[in-house]
Amino acid sequence: MDTPQKSITQIETPVSKSRFEDSPVFNYINSLSPIRPVKSIPNPHQFSTLNFTSPPSVFTSPHLTSSHKESRFFKTHHPSPDPTILVQESPDDSKSNEESAAEADATTEFNIDASTEMEQPQIVKYDVKETNLDETTDLSLVPYASPPREDNGEDAPGMEMHDNVQGKNETPDWDRLIADSSEFLIFSSPNDSEAFRCLMMQRASPSQAPSVMMPTMQPGSINEPESSNASPYGAVSVLHRGIRRRCLDFEMPGNKQTSSENNTAACGSSSRCVVPSIGLHLNALLMSTKDCKTNNTTHDYSCSEKYQVGLQGSSSTLQETLDQTETETREDVTVEPTLEELHLSSPKKKRQLEAGEGESCKRCNCKKSKCLKLYCECFAAGVYCIEPCSCIDCFNKPIHEDTVLATRKQIESRNPLAFAPKVIKSSDLVLETGDDASKTPASARHKRGCNCKKSNCLKKYCECFQGGVGCSINCRCEGCKNAFGRKDGSAIVDMEAEQEEENETSGKNRRAKNQENTEVYLMRKEESSALPATPMSVYRQQLVQLKNMMPPPQSVLGGGSSSSGMFNSQYTRKPEMKSLETVAEDGAEEMPEILSHSSIDNINAVSPNGKRVSPPHMDSSSSGRRSGGRKLILQSIPTFPSLTPQH
DNA sequence: GAGTTTGAAACT
DNA sequence: CAGTTTCAAACTC
Known part of the structure; x- marks a missing residue:
């Protein structure tokens, strides 16, 4: 310190300092500026x-x-x-x-x-x-x-x-x-x-x-840095990163168990699963709804509150986690956690719920993929497999975290958007594809479009249909009859017409399916109409519907996500803007949480993909629509990603 | 619950 | 990029 100063002073003083100080200009400047020569x-x-x-x-x-x-x-x-x-x-x-x-x-x-x-x-x-x-x-x-x-x-x-x-x-x-x-x-x-x-x-x-x-x-002072790993918390934190987050996050409170197994087991418990899943994925909504059934069947509102609470806690955590740390995970992910996942999960869950009991988390039934490929819904959703899963040789467990993460990275390297939500909101699509998005009632489109040949986009085989969105020009489907919007651009077809057509083609099975589809469709419609209205009301309606039947993922996303906040997850993998926008439209207050999730997805999309950056969208959309308090939160979110972005 | 169908994911 | 195979969910019986 001293030496440098001295050297500097020596150099400057003799030469410039003496001359300038004497000059009147210097004196004048000194008088004007607060900075005095001393400071110089x-x-x-x-x-x-x-x-x-x-x-x-x-x-x-x-x-x-x-x-x-x-x-x-x-x-x-x-x-x-x-x-x-x-x-x-x-x-x-x-x-x-x-x-x-x-x-x-x-x-x-x-x-x-x-x-x-x-x-x-x-x-x-x-x-x-x-x-x-x-x-x-x-x-x-x-x-x-x-x-x-x-x-x-x-x-x-x-x-x-x-x-x-x-x-x-x-x-x-x-x-x-x-x-x-x-x-x-x-x-x-x-x-x-x-x-x-x-x-x-x-x-x-x-x-x-x-x-x-x-x-x-936690990290540093008391426990040694390394201790984080050793300590349960450390494990937990680790788990939180990436896929584990969902289940792990919930575990935190009750469990300190960082052990993967414990986590998975925890996921098995409804409470834990619900919370985590919500945070990252809309799945939680389903979960929550389910829980509500089991626990609070009678009180929808109570369920909603419960759910919200969970969301707040989890969502906030998720958001930050995602934003800060996970930009990458994106999980675009994960995020994303994601609408897509929700959509997918919801039907599955519905079935699962109907069939089985209490499973709050997603289940898979993988036999050969070891749950390390996108074939596995759990893996695709960025969650660990849990007890309810019927998978064989499952590696999608906290125990194999390294493997899971490595595989994820590998898949993301191949396709940065692999874990991103498949359904994106129209606005985003508009940018990319153009008008189509607006055409669809859903105001959302499948990211890549479907490739259906035989299902006519009227079954859940069709990702567009499953996601509750209409087909777009991106779709390569044949004989598209997607009730949410046909590929040819025809807007949503009346369900009746669809049913009639379907009935004509094949009568039997359609009946049940159509009912389901119709329900879903109606759900979506209600959502769209209700969105402007109170998010809570929509959410409640959705909950009720969900209770009665499987809610289509989209519906869940729209109402539940909006009210509770889904993006996600983003995780993120990152869910794409759709969720964000939807949320923005739907709900005002809880948006932040949702955003957080969305941020996750966005993050995922951003960091890994680099292709589409959802965060900007979110910011713009969110900022424009949202109220002040929330806005601040949202803005804060973006900032985090920036900090952590570098890998 | 077993078998079939379907289309995405993965591979070549 | 296109064609083929693999895979697991969705669906049917």
């Missing part, structure tokens, strides 16, 4: 110091990113030093890091924070929840997270440079920062969801105040 000298120092410090900061930020990356796929530890320090510094650090790293992200986050200090608590809460639920490491990922803090702590000089004018690189700033940060953290901590509490409790959190410590402490 110190500045160099700081600047130099900054240079020194800045490099660390730069490295640190990368570390953060790296940690995030790692956390996504592998749960890593956070090398965070002292949790306390990190916590304290977190706010400023985040800012500084973000500014240096990505101004845009920093600005957004910063703006959010600054604009809504009141809301910050909420945001923090979400973060905390997510982090808690999903991963401790994720917390670090959050701008506020500890990692930056450490760096900042040393990097403080860098901060000071900016601040030099105002204040200098004084430690007192740290105090303030700490105080401020503590406030944020405190807010978040109090907000902690019960799940988080449970985690904390289970974890036997370190002595420190949970609120502040929570984010960082």
Whole structure:
């Protein structure tokens, strides 16, 4: 420090400084600008110091990113030093890091924070929840997270440079920062969801105040970075990444068991499954509905509430998780979790539910694919197989996480959109395909289109039909009679007409199917009509319908997703914008959650694919439609992805 | 529950 | 990119 300063001073002083200081202009400038010559000298120092410090900061930020990356796929530890320090510094650090790293992200986050200090608590809460639920490491990922803090702590000089004018690189700033940060953290901590509490409790959190410590402490301070893996939490966090998230997320509260088996078992339990599935996939909706049946058959509304609660908790966690860590997972995924999955899952689930009992999660029946191919619904949906599955030689279990992730990556490398939602909203489609989207009543289309030859797009063999969307020019189907919209462009055909046609062709089976289809179709119609109306009402209707029969996935998505929030998952794999848009249309308040999911999907689509970036859509659409409070949340979401994007 | 049909996914 | 095979869900009986 000293040497550089000296050198600088020596150089500047003799030459320029003396001349300029004497000049009247210099005097005038001095009088005008708050910055005085004194600073000029110190500045160099700081600047130099900054240079020194800045490099660390730069490295640190990368570390953060790296940690995030790692956390996504592998749960890593956070090398965070002292949790306390990190916590304290977190706010400023985040800012500084973000500014240096990505101004845009920093600005957004910063703006959010600054604009809504009141809301910050909420945001923090979400973060905390997510982090808690999903991963401790994720917390670090959050701008506020500890990692930056450490760096900042040393990097403080860098901060000071900016601040030099105002204040200098004084430690007192740290105090303030700490105080401020503590406030944020405190807010978040109090907000902690019960799940988080449970985690904390289970974890036997370190002595420190949970609120502040929570984010960082889990990973770093108390437990060694590596410990994350060893510790159940670590395993959990790891599991949360990628596919596991769904089931694992739910497990958190109750189970600390990170063990994969336990997780799967947990999934077997309705409660767990429901929550996780919801978070990532619309499946949860079905699950929830089912649960409602079993548990609260009578009270639809209660179910809805329950569901919402679950969504909030899970969704928020999922969102952040996805956004922050999982952009990749995308799971576009996953996301996505996704409408598609929901659609698919719902019918299946319906059957399963009807046939079997209590399975809240998806089931598969894979015999040869080892549940490591898209043939497997569970795998395709980004969820682990669970007990109810009848699969043989299943590798889609937490135990084989590495294999699952590797396979996923492989598949994504082949087809980045493989885990993305198959059904996209019209707006997105419009961009891509053009008018077709608008034609369909559903206002959504299948991403790639179907290739039906014999089903006339009137059976669930048809992905378009299964997804509750009309066929489009992208479809290569033959004899398309899709009730949701024909390939030729004819808008939705009246179900009656369809039924008549179908009856003509073959009478028997159609009857039941048509009924189902009709129901689905009606559901969709209601949804479309109801969307403008209250999301809750729609949601309730859907729930009721679901209870009565299998809800078509689409319907679930539209109403349930909107109300509860589905995107997803995005996971994300990432669900595509459709879900987002639908959600936006449908529901106002809960949109954020949904968005989070959507974000996931988007993320998935974005990072892996790079092809379509749903987030922008989401942002634009969401921002335009949404109300302020939610908007903030949504905006915050996008920012996270930016931070974590790098792999 | 077993068998068939179907179309997506995977492979060549 | 097209054709073929594999696969598991959807469907039928």
